[in-house]
Amino acid sequence: MEHHPVSSSGNSPAVAQAETIPADLLAKIDEAVTHYPVSKRSASLPLLHLWQNHFGFIDDSAVKWIAARLDLEPINILELVTFYPWFRQLAPGKTIIRVCRTLSCAMAGSYELREKFCHSVGIDPAGDHHHGLPTSPDGNYSVEFVECLASCGSAPVCLINDDLHEDVTEADVPKILAQYLS
Amino acid sequence: MKSLLLPPHPKERRVVFQNAWTQGYTPDIECYERHGGYAELKKALGMKPTEIVDEVKKANLRGRGGAGFPCGVKWGFIRRDDGKPHYLVCNGDESEPGTFKDRYILHNDPHQLIEGMAIAAYALNANLAYIYIRCEFPKAAEIVTKALQEARAKGYLGKNILGSGFDIDIHVHQGAAAYICGEETSMIESLEGKRPYPRIKPPYFPAVLGLYMAPTIVNNVETLCHIKQILKIGSEEYSKMGTPGDGGTRVMCVSGDVMRPGPYEIPAGGVTLGELIFDVCGGLKPGRTLKAVIPGGSSSKILRAGESFKIKSKGADGEMIEKEIPLLDLVMDAASLAAAGTMVGSGGVIIMDDSRNMLWALNNLNQFYAHESCGQCTPCREGVLWIDKMTTRMVKGEGIAQDPATLQNVADNIAGRTVCAFGEAAAWPVQSFLAKFPEEFAVGVK
Numbered sequence: 001m002e003h004h005p006v007s008s009s010g011n012s013p014a015v016a017q018a019e020t021i022p023a024d025l026l027a028k029i030d031e032a033v034t035h036y037p038v039s040k041r042s043a044s045l046p047l048l049h050l051w052q053n054h055f056g057f058i059d060d061s062a063v064k065w066i067a068a069r070l071d072l073e074p075i076n077i078l079e080l081v082t083f084y085p086w087f088r089q090l091a092p093g094k095t096i097i098r099v100c101r102t103l104s105c106a107m108a109g110s111y112e113l114r115e116k117f118c119h120s121v122g123i124d125p126a127g128d129h130h131h132g133l134p135t136s137p138d139g140n141y142s143v144e145f146v147e148c149l150a151s152c153g154s155a156p157v158c159l160i161n162d163d164l165h166e167d168v169t170e171a172d173v174p175k176i177l178a179q180y181l182s
Numbered sequence: 183m184k185s186l187l188l189p190p191h192p193k194e195r196r197v198v199f200q201n202a203w204t205q206g207y208t209p210d211i212e213c214y215e216r217h218g219g220y221a222e223l224k225k226a227l228g229m230k231p232t233e234i235v236d237e238v239k240k241a242n243l244r245g246r247g248g249a250g251f252p253c254g255v256k257w258g259f260i261r262r263d264d265g266k267p268h269y270l271v272c273n274g275d276e277s278e279p280g281t282f283k284d285r286y287i288l289h290n291d292p293h294q295l296i297e298g299m300a301i302a303a304y305a306l307n308a309n310l311a312y313i314y315i316r317c318e319f320p321k322a323a324e325i326v327t328k329a330l331q332e333a334r335a336k337g338y339l340g341k342n343i344l345g346s347g348f349d350i351d352i353h354v355h356q357g358a359a360a361y362i363c364g365e366e367t368s369m370i371e372s373l374e375g376k377r378p379y380p381r382i383k384p385p386y387f388p389a390v391l392g393l394y395m396a397p398t399i400v401n402n403v404e405t406l407c408h409i410k411q412i413l414k415i416g417s418e419e420y421s422k423m424g425t426p427g428d429g430g431t432r433v434m435c436v437s438g439d440v441m442r443p444g445p446y447e448i449p450a451g452g453v454t455l456g457e458l459i460f461d462v463c464g465g466l467k468p469g470r471t472l473k474a475v476i477p478g479g480s481s482s483k484i485l486r487a488g489e490s491f492k493i494k495s496k497g498a499d500g501e502m503i504e505k506e507i508p509l510l511d512l513v514m515d516a517a518s519l520a521a522a523g524t525m526v527g528s529g530g531v532i533i534m535d536d537s538r539n540m541l542w543a544l545n546n547l548n549q550f551y552a553h554e555s556c557g558q559c560t561p562c563r564e565g566v567l568w569i570d571k572m573t574t575r576m577v578k579g580e581g582i583a584q585d586p587a588t589l590q591n592v593a594d595n596i597a598g599r600t601v602c603a604f605g606e607a608a609a610w611p612v613q614s615f616l617a618k619f620p621e622e623f624a625v626g627v628k
Binding site: 147 | 267276277278279280281282284285310316317318319320321353355356357358359360361372373374375376377378393394435436437438439443444445476480530532534538543546547549550553554556
């Protein structure tokens with residue numbers, strides 16, 4: 001579900017996202033709100049997902065627009081964006097590589113695997129990445145550690161965009177990256 | 183998952199997994215119907231709702247999400263005719279490290295879950311239900327959403343299902359990568375569109391005050407699939423598959439240092455730990471010996487190779503006798519693991535051999551809990567960060583002499599002092615690793 005057209009180097013675009021909402025996104029938003037007949041506020045997460053899937057990240061205009069759509073205050077949306085690790089306020093790379101960090105994958109080599117991905121796309125694995133996802137200089141790839149992906153029996157695993165890759169070895173990395181050529 | 187493409191091991195009995203791994207089985211509704219799909223929903227709609235709840239009680243089904251609460255008892259808290267709206271929430275947030283079973287049901291056999299949910303909703307008089315799926319399963323969300331559309335088109339969901347007069351609609355709700363949402367009151371807050379801070383107890387059960395402050399039942403994916411299976415084979419046969427008080431099969435997810443890791447569906451109490459490792463999973467890697475086992479997800483207390491437990495059981499004459507049970511002879515059911523001081527939890531069994539460093543392993547888990555604490559309660563928010571900092575420096579050999587004692591102290595001051603069980607989940611690994619492997623924690627100190 002992550003097919004965002006944003007090419008990125010971590011800078012917000014000049015145009016606010018809320019100025020360019022396409023009709024199909026609006027339709028999906030309207031449909032999602034109908035799933036919550038008791039409280040529109042429940043549609044907050046679904047709308048954030050739809051938004052991020054389309055735009056790649058959540059900008060300030062998005063927070064205000066979604067809040068207004070659900071009759072909420074912007075802080076009701078912003079507090080979700082800042083709480084949940086999935087949501088981003090800066091543009092990611094075109095392909096997002098999430099390597100599982102947790103015990104069974106770590107035992108099977110996921111730390112080495114993350115470093116291999118980082119080196120292969122030009123990210124400093126030891127860099128300070130507190131703001132936004134660690135992203136390659138060409139904006140093509142982001143690589144991050146995530147917690148348990150619930151596939152411990154085929155460790156180590158990584159989630160690349162929507163695809164789970166299992167039993168991944170360092171030797172597999174070039175072949176895998178080639179599947180996601182930008 | 184390679185191990186599942188093999189024929190079932192003789193110790194296995196694939197009940198909720200019966201379709202998921204059948205060659206050529208597809209997640210569409212036609213395939214499900216060809217395999218007897220929705221027959222039990224039809225049967226259920228001809229039963230009294232209380233009869234269904236009784237069947238679930240008699241089946242001795244325990245929740246498969248981690249806490250192991252008897253499902254029928256939980257359902258019994260709902261007063262069907264109290265005039266309030268009731269909700270059903272399926273917990274598909276599978277995030278406990280070491281646990282990987284619900285993902286296969288969601289991806290391969292979504293209609294089994296939907297049928298289980300429709301039956302549950304009818305029994306509980308719930309007209310609206312949600313399946314909370316973690317967003318790291320994006321394909322599962324697509325597959326389940328499509329399956330829900332198919333079920334609606336065939337009249338299994340929606341208004342007046344199968345002419346019964348009963349309405350039920352189910353929607354998928356995706357999480358956003360927060361482990362805490364697996365806690366049922368956190369999940370409810372998340373569903374309400376709020377920050378998912380677990381709710382203060384009491385009330386202890388969402389069956390009293392749940393979603394939108396109405397009676398709500400939250401059940402795990404696997405648990406809801408068992409509902410369909412209980413109606414299919416009957417509570418008597420179903421409960422016979424397990425042990426008294428722990429009926430049916432349970433998916434044991436084995437990972438770590440074994441030859442054939444994988445999710446194995448086994449009657450509750452149907453294997454010992456030794457059989458699970460050396461028989462079902464093909465043993466350890468060549469030349470290795472067993473060092474430690476985390477038996478029920480990362481939050482369960484670790485067990486050390488070579489230890490034994492004094493466990494009481496009923497002898498042939500009905501008298502309770504106490505026996506010394508070595509680790510490998512420990513039966514993998516709720517009662518035996520509880521007697522050994524740990525828990526069957528979510529069924530996530532992590533095996534570690536003699537190549538593993540326990541300080542390193544604990545530090546890995548501490549980083550998990552430090553990342554996942556929701557920050558609501560001070561002992562947890564602050565404690566898990568300090569625990570992580572301490573083991574991180576100990577792994578580098580930069581610990582100080584009092585670190586093991588401080589670790590113990592911080593963990594002891596988290597457990598029991600938080601709104602939800604995350605506090606225990608984060609403290610138990612620290613407490614149990616320190617208790618079982620004290621010598622490894624002295625090494626990380628300068």
